[in-house]
Amino acid sequence: MASKNPRRPGGRRSKWATAALIGAGLLVTGGLYAGASAAVAATETASPTAAHLTVDDGKKLFQANCATCHGLNLEGTPDGPALYGVGELAVEFQMATGRMPLQMQGPQAPMKPVQFTQEQIEAIAAWVQSVSPGPTFPSAEILDGQGDVAEGAELFRINCAMCHNVAGAGGALTEGKWAPALTETSALHIYAAMVTGPQNMPVFNDMTLTTEEKHNLISALQWMQENPSPGGFSLGSLGPVSEGLFIWIFGIGSLIGITVWITAKSN
Template sequence: MVREKKRRSGGRRSPFAAIALIGAGLLITGGVYAGATAAMAATDTKTQATAELTVDDGQKLFQANCATCHGMNLEGTGDGPTLIGVGELAVEFQMATGRMPLQMQGPQAPQKHPQFTDEQIRAIAAYVQSVAPGPTFPKDEVLDGKGDVAHGAELFRINCAMCHNVAAAGGALTEGKYAPALTSTSALHMYAAMVTGPQNMPVFGDMNLSDEDKRDIISALLFQQDAVQIGGFTLGSLGPVSEGLFIWIFGIGALVALTVWITAKSN
């Protein structure tokens, strides 16, 4: 009788075990279903956005967000220049770098996080290109970074370093304007800047720099972005300004401190 009791008590299961097992099964099933649904929804949304964003969608986006300053027909207003002839390359550059839409008037439009998705920007650019064609996107080989780095560095020093600094670290211009740093700029935006001449930058047409020259400059800048900095602190790569300030503060400061210490010791 005692042995039978032991066997029966050992074979019993708690009533909460079945509940816990059912709950775990429901939780796992629900998690898998939710994950699969979210993945499918994201894929559908992406496909739908890509399929729906046409030139007509670009026109609607332009009229809702850009026409206030640039006019309903790209003719420009007192608050913004005309976009006739600027082309899709300029539109992509200005919007993808966050310079447009402009938040406030100033000496220069600052770079910031873009307010539109890549698909929306391409749609608006396609609309502008369809109304008044202009500079368009280059061939892939121009942006591949496989040009002549040495020749590109020489061209950069001759044509660009006076504003962007020889190390592409950027620099100040007149009246609150500035040449931005190129240390993280993409190849497409380097090309777009040379072709469209945004802000205070001049336009480098084929008569100034051929596509092969532009490819070499882009290759040199991409090489410089990936290069390992050697020789100690770069100090922003701003040349004698930051270097002189460093020497003045730390070098002369150390000499003054040493002089004070020697004088105190002698007394």
């Protein structure tokens, strides 16, 4: 009867047994490593420091990323204004829209990809608010979009359309500046712009527009964002400029083409 011992004559093991042992060792090692990594990741996720940044964390982030222009204690420098009294609302608006940190000096800070997480932005804003309080976040009711849309649209036409266009499509200003489009702006950032007056925008305090009027204006803009133009092609919603250009190129061009065709046929 043949022996079942896998050893070869002379006491040596089969090469297949050696390969099986190596494979089993790799599997065990890989499993242990994966389990340890998952445990460490779970611990980090559950860590209060990782989950919730504090005001002190916001201070460190500010001093590491903003103090070069705005000073270690918001006092400002030749390269950037002081931030006394701007409040957490202005900080959140500038950073959450990518305007800050400023990429380069120019007539106006453009929007660009956001450089920080929302949690980091809120931590920095909280520290600025703790050092020098200013405008803060509004109540949820102001941003709910349930205001008087008709009144809000009238307020927008009276106070905002001369810069932002009656359809909120934005427009050019003087000296290389511009009013941004409001077609995708969040309710919070619309409110923040009215209250803090960034760039060339005036401040609409409660004596200019009451809280209820701000609520209605925001509701009107939200309605415009959710309801595209029912009149066909919007042509960029730039009014007579784009409409006149369309007529000039296609209307006058068609008339010239027809005239040339008639002349050619008559000859």
